[in-house]
Amino acid sequence: MSPDFPPALLLRAARVHEVYGPGATSFAAIMAARSGGDILWISAAWQSGALHPPGLRGFLDPARLLLARTQSQTDSLAVAEEALRDGGPAFVVLEITRPLDLREGRRLQLAAKAGGATGLCLIPEGMGSNAAESRWHAAPVLDQGGGDSTLMRWEVTKNKSGTIGAWHVRWDEQARHLHVVSPAGERPGPAGLPG
């Protein structure tokens, strides 16, 4: 748990959040690494582009990770609800492929509240659910100055219990530590352009 992790970048515990964009996987991995407990990662069996554990090692120890492979989104939701309600894994990542309706989103939210685990849905763009606590857009950004090539832009586009904003962050793989590059709340120029 990093001391300089700005409070605005913390996912509120015991709630379900959403993230989309090309950097969603590393966002999920960083947030999971921060949670400090066991992690359950739920995805549909037919989805391509599986997690690559050697790549995950830069974020967290793959031994902390449990995978659930489901046949359908209904199964995924049922597994996520079960896990959130149980609270055994501290962090539950759910990859969804079709939009959640309000009832499904609300059920997940209630389960997270009951079990105390934090949930994060990886959603395709534009498939957010109204029940989500916060919605993030994560995208990698070209690092002009060289550096360790982990610059990312995180933007919170919906937040039920706070303000929205955007941050440029950098992940230190050695220390497993998140550095915020730009001050919180300041909106930098369009991603990827110099200046």
Add this chain to the structure above:
Amino acid sequence: MWFPRLASDRALRACPVDGAFALVARQGNAERLYCVNEAAERAGLDRGMGLADARAFCPELISRPARPEQDARFLVALRRWALRWCPWVGLEGPDGLVLDITGAAHLWGGEAAMLADMRARMAAMGLSLRLGAGETRGAAWAYAHYGEGKQPLLALPVAALRLDAQTCTALERMGLRRIGDLAGAARAPLARRFGPGLLIRLDQALGRMPEPLAPAPEPVHYGVRLSLPEPIGLLGDVMAGTERLLGALCTKLRAQDSGARRLMLTLRRVDQGSQQVELRLAAPMRDAARILPLFERGLAEVDAGFGIDQIRLEATLVEPLATQQLGLGAAPQQGDRLSDLITRIGTRIGLENVLRFLPADSHIPERSFLIAPAAHSTPETGWHSTPPRPLRLFAPEPIAANGSAPPARFRWRRMILHTARATGPERIAPEWWLEDEGWRHGMRDYWRVETRQGRRLWLFHTPQNPGWFVQGEFA
């Protein structure tokens, strides 16, 4: 107790046949008779005879393939059943039982009455039986196999001593035809000529050397059942019945220091139909209070029909589970909690779909890890440190580019990307000792490409078979 025709009797019990009958086993390249019934024996057939010869002798012969493993199971079942006569029953070879009736015969009204009872019951079961009662195990064997009349033991042929055919022939050539001849002969030359085995057999038969009878240990049966006077149908009632059964089963498991891994709950309905609920646990368990809630989901799907009047619970897979010291806090441990969750998830999506990553010893990216069911593996560390690897890996997607340096501009997934920086190459050669469809293009030069659009991709070039592919994404 010797069953001279155990195999064919068993086959005929299952499906009776009139006339000559034989079981056939394949030995080497020839079909040979394995066991024949009485009618076939009268027709001149014998064990070990070729099937073609036997058909020539006896054209109406009916034959079936032999199943020795089923015969062995049948004999074990017979052994259990034979416990009705006395508590010490052991197996004797592939087709016999040995009973220690010392102290049990008087319960059946004497030895003769007991043997008559055995004969009658075995005959009723359709088994041909030869009985021999003797002072020692060896003597009983001799009487069962060779003692048709009421001859004394010493008058029986030497083969009755459980000797192999070669020794018997050698003894007969020496003129020692009866056990009596052997017992009277000098022991030292016999031991020199035939080794100690012969004298041991002789002493065992005559009672000079003890021969213990080892009854097979009774395998513990992890099954309990509950018959109900009135049929039940409510979920709560079925759960209450299951709870009672689980309590009994868990006591049994605790006594054996083991835990159930798979449980089968059979619910028999009034209309004789039965429904089964299978529960596969992520870890061996014998705590009734923890197992019971796991049954809820399965039981909710049961159709009770007109009611359930018998519940049967069996642990079909049992694993050793040592007793554990509990802390004073008595809080459920994190591992227990997680394995309960795995079980619950597993009942929904299948236990084999809850997985974890394990490290593997390979430098090929696709094979650098294993995916194993979480219920049957433990978390492992020991990942090799490698150059940076992508977070997501997919099947190689070809892109249009040439040359051995990464393209400055390429199309991938309908996006036009401009390379801003490329790190590499990292050359990975295929594992030639493993055939892999994906590595047909030969070795790969991996590049980490950062695009101006932000995406950080893992590209590779195959110099032996020029082409560029995208295989992963960092982020």
